[in-house]
Amino acid sequence: MKKDPQLIDEQPVLILKEIYKSFDDDQVLAGIGFEILDREILALLGPSGCGKSTLLSIIAGIEPPDQGKIYWHGSQVDNIPPHRRGFGLMFQDYMLFPHMNVYENVAFGLQMSGIDRNVIQSRVLETLELVGLVGFGERDVNSLSGGEQQRVALARSLAPRPGLLMLDEPLASIDRTLRERLMVDLRRILRQLEQTAIYVTHDQEEAFALADRVVVMRQGKVEQIGRPEDIYRKPASIFVARFLGMTNLIKGVGIIDGDQNIIETSLGRFPTSKSIEGPAAVLIRPESAALNSQIGIQLQGKMVEKTFRGNLCQATISIDGSTFVFNFLSNSELPDAGEDIQLSLDPIEGIVVFQPDVDDLSSILN
Amino acid sequence: MFRSNLKKVTLLVAVCLFFSACNAGNDQGTAVQTSAQASPKEAPTLTVMTHDSFSISEQVMNAFTEASGIEVRFLKSGDTGTAVNKAVLAKDKPLADVFYGVDNTFLSRALEEGIFETYKSPLLTDIPDHFELDPQNGALPVDFGDVCLNFDKAYFAENNLPPPQNLEDLLQPQYKGLLVVENPATSSPGLAFLLATIGHFGESGYLDYWQGLVENNLLVVNDWEVAYNQEFSRAGGTRPIVVSYGSSPPFEVIFSETPIDEPPTEAVVSDGACFRQIEFVGILNGTQNRDLAEEWIDFMLSPTFQEDIPLQMFVFPVNKNTKLDETFEEYLAVPENPAFVNPEDISSKRETWIRDWTEVVLR
């Protein structure tokens, strides 16, 4: 059942164009727009307050946008009320109906579409089985554990077979150990149903693990769209890099030297394809440093701290008074804290170069 | 967070305690006020149970307290009927020494239940005999009021219509839709007016009369307040004839918003058109303060108290030596021959009369 990205119909099913939304004087969405393809899982990734949940409400039809258009299968749906859009929305804190049992919760959407009672029953049982809740039908939703409630909520939003399923931080209130498992289950279920879905999260791991493509949002706008590996490899901005947990940033100056673009930094000169003249920033990937290698830029530093992280070892290393974090394989022979360390950097694959704006520049400490 | 809540709660409780303290303060305040002139030593206390229309002016009260050294405490117990019922129900362990306010429509009930002790006050000689309805002198007359038709003078002047002169006039077509009366089941003047028609037309004739009134489009409401303050044309309503009191016209002069020289209304006081309500006072059976009670009753029948009655209670003194305020001399029309119904009949037939009346007028 594994889905091959090549098979995805390249025709977009949902198109968002220039969506604006303000509450009072607070602009939450500032002209956001993107497309989602059929059977695709799209993750909306961003820090809290970036407008992800508001965008879901607008797509679902719960909130009207101030401006902008939404197309579903080519026709505009802005004026269609939520119950006729045929979309599903799974809320962050599930919003299970407290006066109904598990079965009634899951059956709710089916009953609304006026399906035959027997069909409803088989569909509910089928969906409960899908989410691993066989035999839970008669249970009171108030007595369920957090993970079980999450599954009921998923089953409820899946049961009517929505054309588009939106999940708003579905794992946010689940504890860490359970989250891993539920994430795997969730991916399996969504793939199995070939469900077109928008998955909202502030956790990059979830986004990368689940989504075909990721939309990184910042202050109501799209910061970057792309496949998880592309975004990880080529973060479009310092914001994205930081949000993905990459912190090794240094200031530099861009020089165009004939047909060669070079960024000059305190660590050395980095060649780049971007033609930047003036202030620049260089991100050094945490996995890009090598021990005992003569290839690339040679760096001399001091080990500050090392932390064992399973198959990886995270090393905090001070170079020229600046602090960097690098990951090494656990079996690497690393010097102890306080000792000197010799590193080499891949100047091409190991870095990303940005043309920073003023805010970015002032926030880069190194 | 909770700390600030706690503060709020404490404040709320403090405010409540403050108000209850004020209340307690008031308590003492009025007690001092009523007994201000009493002797500083233990003043004997007399309790008087009465209805909620009872009132007395401060000077008259002080006059009694000063002269007798008795401190009087008043217990108001609802309207006349409720007060009488309370007195009856508490007769084994009376709430008070004296009961004032039973009228001739409730008199029999009080007498049958035996709540009063006989007391032949020397002042009875000053009271005309026709007020004394209790031959045993358990209940002594204090005041009277006549329930009569009142009409809005302006309405009749404006419409060039002669005002009605007697009960029979109301059956004429020219007075169609002009009358509002009160329900005898719920209103004291309503019952009084029903009794007037019974006294005037007799038990055999009164229902026919009422049938005539119904055909002449009479309006019945439950309370005097609604009839007089809302439906009466003088108050902005549509009915220029209302069942009220003979004393209402002079009170319109006394309690008008701006001084007026002539009452805007007038009472119809022809023979048999009014019913006289007489209020009585009596010593409650089982009192421990018989002497004080006698002293108080004598005071109520004396001119000092009797002269105070009209402005305080809107009824009139029975003591013939009483001098009335000149407004009353000028505008009060007292019927010479009000309709009369025996109190025992009122007590025994009240239910039947009201039921029959309801049958004819309201069905």
Place this chain on the structure above:
Amino acid sequence: MRSIIRNFRIQGSYRQAIAYAVLWSAPLIFLSIFYFYPLGSIIKTSFERADAGFASSFFEALRSESVREILWFTIWQAALSTLLTLAIGLPGAYLLARYEFRGKTLLRALSGVAFVLPTLVVAAAFYALLGPQGWINLVAMRIFGLSAAPIHLTNTIYAILLAHIFYNTTIVLRMVGDFWSHIDPHLNQAARTLGANRLESFRKITLPLIGPAIISAALLIFIFSFTSFGVILILGGPRFATLEVEIYFQTISLFNLPLAAALSLIQLGCTLAMTIIYTRLSNRLTRPLKLQASRISQKRLTTWKSRIFAGVIIFILLTLLVAPLLALLTRSFVRLEPGRGQRVTESPGLTLDFYRELSINRRSSLFYVPPTTAIGISLGYAFTTVILALAIGLPAAWALARHSDRSLNKFLDPVLMLPLGTSAVTLGLGFIIALNRPPLDLRASPILVPIAHTLVAFPFVVRSLTPSLRSIQPRLRHAAAMLGASPAYVFQRVDLPLIGRALLVAAIFAFTISLGEFGATALISRPEYPTIPLMIYRFISQPGSINYGQALALSSILMLVTAAGLVAIERFRIADVGEF
């Protein structure tokens, strides 16, 4: 090991039983002394007076066709009043629950003002608006060129219904509105995304969730209308009578105490039956809810649709609840218009005379009380009532909600509502008979007034508190307990903030009930301590326009005092959900 656990369990349940008994003790002692004992005494005395014994009075009552008619009328007018009040009140409750707008507190306070006004004053207000010379009729006559007033309200069932709606809408606004505001709107959005339209989402999600609050409100409105007295007498006119009116007539006018007692018991039986139905429904409907802070669930009126909706609802509420009040208020500043062609020196115009006159003891009456003192007395009684009613209402509500598995609750719950279904005159006479021995010789004590008010307020307090108390998820309390919190601390930190709003509603009901109560107060108050409604009655029952004007002026003062009190209590909110 096992025996230790068992021992512990037994101890636990033993402790629970003690807690349960302690909770019930205060309310039950209070009710026994001030309700059941007087009521039992008067009923016993009444039947002792029956010649043919206890049963004959019942037969007399049940055989009588007029009693059956009265009973039928009492029931259907109460049912109709309840339905209409809900129909008017629920959209208003929704507005107050879901939207934040300017003037909201004022709207809520004004709706509460209606609750306290004496019937005679409300009648005056309705006449000013809808009477034969009321301005609606005058306008209609002018517009359509009619010679007679088109609207006849006097002595009609419509007047009764209108008055019941006028009085009781605030119950819906407060009880349902406040509960509703704590229901997460995301639940409805969830239903909408699952294909439910607005109506379905309301019917299937909102209605069942706010159900307990709705039936609580409905029960109170039904019992209020069922035992309606003043409204029926004054606005309904002589053709309408409820059981309460008939009890009064039989007691006071005819002194037929056995029949009155039989009717009282029938009325109590109906109240009890209604309450039992209510309890059944309520137990079935109540679910633990995640209560949301109202400020999270409320939004502003931004879309034109919501603005129109709010406009229409506010307009209806204002017309129904505020216009009569305004009519009163203006009338208290206006000199009486001279009648047609009246030859008097008065001229219409604005005046403060009525207010000025209030502070003058023109007749130098011994019983004169200046208006400020009356306000103080009324407020004193009201605050005492709030404290008393909460002191006995909270433990009772607590026992009902927390120990819901106790079978005794099934019996006690309906019993708590009985004071509301008891005729004031019956209970007032009961006080006279029962409380006649020291230390309880309270027959003439001013403390009887707040006690009587507490009896009326008590059911309101319990009804306002139980839905919220029941809705607190036990898990929340367990969580707190697991963190080492003592029960008292759990109450302070978990329960109190969660029921803060409900506590406020309860306090407001107790406050307004006390400020406006007339029937019982008139029977037991001392002349030196009149409440404002008593003074209003004093003025309105005396002839002369200055007396009528003073009654209106005092009514306006009562409205003002009430509104100010309500706004103050609202400001005083002990806590809102989610503030911790």
